[in-house]
Amino acid sequence: MREVAIVGAGMTRFGELWQSSLRDLFVEAADEALRAAGADHVDSIFVGNMSGGQFVGQEHLGPLMADHLGMAGVAATRVESACASGGVALRLGFIEVASGMSDLVLATGVEKMTDGADVTNVLASAADQENEVYHGITFPGLYAMIARAYMTENDLTEEDISWVAVKNHKHGAMNPKAQFQHEVTLEQVMNSTMVSDPLRLLHCSPVSDGAAAVLLCPLEQARKYTDRPVRIVGSGLATAPMALAHRPDPARLDAVARSAERAYGMAHVTPGDIQVAEVHDCFSIAEICCIEALGLLEREAAVKGAVTGCTALGGRIPVNTSGGLKAKGHPVGATGIAQTIEIFEQLRGEAGDRQVEGARLGLTQNMGGSGASSVVHIFEGV
Template sequence: MRDVAIIGVKNTNFGEMWEKSLRDIFVEAGVGALKDAGVAGEDISSMYVGNMSSGQFVDQEHVGALIADYSGLARNLHVPATRVEAACASGGLALRQGILAVASGYEDIVVAAGVEKMTDISASSASTALAAAADREWEGIMGATFPGLYAMIARMHMDKYGTTSEQLAEVAVKNHFNGSMNPIAQYKNKISVDAVLRSIMVADPLHIFDCSPISDGASALVLAPADIAHEYTDTPIYIKATAQASDTIALHDRRDITTLDATVSAAKKAYEMAKVTPADIDLVEVHDCFTIAEICAIEDLGFAKKGEGGKVTAEGETAIGGRIPVNTSGGLKSCGHPVGATGIKQAVEITQQLRGEAGKRQVDGAEIGMTHNVGGSGATAVIHILSRNR
């Protein structure tokens, strides 16, 4: 297996983009990443595109081919493009497929990207489309949507560990603060614990400010064999680990719904592969689709003892400047969650941080970062560890 590096990155703005189509935002991200890498179209071996549900969101399937076409890579160059789907972990999985392709030696310069255009339909239709990533026969058909499923996780966490609504709110306050410094973020407004607690209830105990939004956005990055990465950039960022794990799709089949066993399993593999421990990680982008999801994630990844995710958040340990900065991009909560793009955006954020290009959100001296992307309520988890040093 060959070592793999990231040599170019680009995010579009995240948010509601009424004036742009799915193909517009993808091309903006893809071309931006190629420019950042200094790579020409004819150098690209293949593309992997994370996309969850364009059939439902914009009536468009066959997204891989569409994107190759509108990126100018289909007509003469015939670059192969593969759509990758794992619900909200589609982007993370597209990255993993790209890494495996380059590591194996089958492909050299690979674009790993993600895109979703969710705001062209009503929020209730978007909710229904998203709910298809839960267990249709046991959950969706009963009317359960993701806010409801994560609300059950939150209630159980509160019951078992004494986690409070204020601690959940602290996650949102931190992530909105970080998002206020991220030019691409959907929500750049700072909020207070009180504002979260007073905001409208979506699924008790989750208020609207505990939820990630419905978003449009695209992210792309360019992968290359580490041996030639310096031909393209002075600051390649190396992939130290890629790991994926599955769990039961329905919550009621889980051993314990307050722990995402897929996260625990993928994290174990990732730490072993990178030969690091949680203490070596300088920052992490976790899948905070709801505030409770960030609390579970930092526990399951080993950054907090089980049950203490809320406490360490309230004590500021996960803020920029704290022991382990979490979601410097603003996370899904404030930066936005265009589901197919999120896993790639997380890797773009870590790359920018490790390059020292994160502006006001820069974590001083960051050397090793992690991404954690979840599909559904935890049936898929994809984790990557990235480093400045090979």
């Protein structure tokens, strides 16, 4: 296997981007990634996208996006793993370059969520239709059940969950690409509308449009494109039963733990080596569960991570310096790539006010559905 590096990145701002279509978003991000690296061609494109079909009635994104990028003819395909689509697109691009099959691959993610589709129902298609959605569950509902199960087993309070949102908004306020570039107070979070007990509106990531793209090539060719490549040293993908009712413990995200184990094993690192992480906080409770499953912190410290500042910028292990899905926004298919770009910038020392000093090893964790799929990547600054 060849060593693989990221040599260029591009992303749109995340948010309600009324002027941009699904293809506009893709072209903006992909073109930025290509221009950043000075690349004028690619061997193939992976388009991470959860549901162009349901959100805007558009499937078959590979050829459409390649064409609009002025690259009709190139190998291009769409990758879907619900909200983990972007992370899985990165993994497939990584494997393609590592294998020697291609030398230059665009791994992208894109989602257009604000064109009038019934977002609740579209997102629910990432849950078990026959056994969960049929009965009226929603995504906040599923994570609320995870939260309640976790609270039943552990000393976790609504306030602990709320601090995660406060922390991520604080980070997001420093990110010019974030949907919400403002801070929120604990009181605002705790008093926001109850969506699905115990989760409130400000515990939930927003509905967003956006796209993100990274350019991958073999490490040995990276200097052609950039002085500061970032190496992908580990990649792990895992699954768990789709329905919450079919998991041994609804409070435990087994796919996250397994995907992390695989990525750590491949990278020959331990969780303690990670200096900065982007974690899938689609709902604030998820950040707590994922930090524990990733082994970044022990259970008790994970629960109190945002309260103590341990997971904030300047803390022991800064998590979601980008603002996370909560503040940066969550155009579902784009999220995994956007997480990658935050770590890419951190490891290149380009994160500005959000910079984690001396960060050399970073991690992204991107999750599909209520945790039925999870993909973890570990990156090293070169």
